[in-house]
Amino acid sequence: MIIKKAEIVAVTVKPEQYPPDNMKEIAFVGRSNVGKSSLLNLITNRRKLAKISGSPGKTRTINFYEINENFRIVDLPGYGYAKVSRTVKEDWGPMTEKYFSTRKGLIKAVQLVDIRHGPTDKDIKMYEYLKHYGLDGLVAATKSDKISKTQIRKSVEMIREVLGMEETGRIIPVSALKKTGHDVLLDEIERALGD
Ligand SMILES: Nc1nc2c(ncn2[C@@H]2O[C@H](COP(=O)(O)OP(=O)(O)OP(=O)(O)O)[C@@H](O)[C@H]2O)c(=O)[nH]1
Ligand SMILES: [Mg+2]
Numbered sequence: 001m002i003i004k005k006a007e008i009v010a011v012t013v014k015p016e017q018y019p020p021d022n023m024k025e026i027a028f029v030g031r032s033n034v035g036k037s038s039l040l041n042l043i044t045n046r047r048k049l050a051k052i053s054g055s056p057g058k059t060r061t062i063n064f065y066e067i068n069e070n071f072r073i074v075d076l077p078g079y080g081y082a083k084v085s086r087t088v089k090e091d092w093g094p095m096t097e098k099y100f101s102t103r104k105g106l107i108k109a110v111q112l113v114d115i116r117h118g119p120t121d122k123d124i125k126m127y128e129y130l131k132h133y134g135l136d137g138l139v140a141a142t143k144s145d146k147i148s149k150t151q152i153r154k155s156v157e158m159i160r161e162v163l164g165m166e167e168t169g170r171i172i173p174v175s176a177l178k179k180t181g182h183d184v185l186l187d188e189i190e191r192a193l194g195d
Contacts (some may be wrong), residue, residue, distance in 0.1 A: 001190045005068055006044035010064040015098055019064050024071045024193055025105045027135070029096075030112030031122060032078025035142035037110065038176035039063065040075055043186055050075055062099055071193055074099070074106075080122040089102035099131055108135055108192040110185070115141040115155050115173060119162045127163045137169040138188055144181065 007173045012079065028036045037050035063075040076096055100106065109130050113119050119127070132135040141159060144152055156171045165171070170188055174181030 001045075001068075001186050003044050003186075004047055004068050005069060006049055008049065008063060009066045009072070012062045013095060013185075015102060018062075018103075019072070019107070021065075021105050022083075023066070023105050024073050024107050024187055025064075025103060026071065026192065027074045027076055027099075027109040027113065029108060029109050030078060031080040031120060034078065034114050035174075035176055036075055036078065036112055039110075039140060039142065039174060039182070039185075040073060042174070042176045042179060043182040043189075044073075049180075059063070062095065063076050071161045074129070075109055079126065080120060100129075103164060106133075106135065107195075108138060108189070109139050110189070111139050112140045112142050113137075113159055113163075115144050115152065115159075116146050118155060118158050124163060129164075137166065138192070139163070139165070139169070139171045140181070140185055141171055141173045142179075143175060145175040145178045157167060 010017060012018055028040060030036050037052045040050045041047055044067065050063065060077050065073045065075065077092055079092055079111060102129050111127060111130060113123055124188065127136060139159060143155060147155065156173065158170050170184050172181050174185060
């Protein structure tokens with residue numbers, strides 16, 4: 001897939017603000033700071049489409065990006081960051097739950113897991129949650145530039161085991177820094193959109 005056009009169409013905190021439910025959507029989920037916004041910029045080849053920051057918890061809204069006027073990528077707020085205020089943490093559950101439980105166009109999630117640390121308890125819970133909605137099976141293992149090729153292979157196996165992923169599931173190492181893995185991920189997204 002070649003991304004010719006990518007634009008942000010909505011920054012939302014509640015369903016009334018969502019764009020019309022008339023396109024297929026792919027959600028990006030993962031803990032805060034795992035690299036969701038960076039990966040979005042990488043696959044769309046737009047350096048500043050999604051805001052990136054050194055301070056975790058940057059994305060606190062549900063952001064909708066329209067791709068090729070054909071489908072949307074939805075950047076969800078990161079979970080599991082201890083230092084955000086309690087109100088922000090309390091908002092996370094209901095806000096994302098609303099999206100997952102009501103969105104008809106949502107067909108697949110890309111769950112991001114840090115390749116160095118593997119899945120946290122919250123990542124495992126998230127994977128279960130995605131399974132519940134039939135959205136599981138696609139994981140991007142982020143920041144692959146931080147470890148060696150051998151370690152990448154081991155980590156991918158470990159992530160598969162810890163998440164209890166099925167044979168058909170895919171784990172794709174990606175690096176926003178080295179700009180690798182996004183082509184494979186895009187192929188998988190294209191496949192999901194075509195199914
Ligand atoms: N080395 C390396 N650093 C990365 C990579 N991807 C992201 N980062 C860094 O990780 C930090 C967080 O990246 P973001 O893309 O903002 O992460 P996020 O998941 O969107 O974070 P929230 O919006 O807080 O949920 C930034 O400092 C990025 O520069 C990568 O592939 N390699
Ligand atoms: Mg972000």
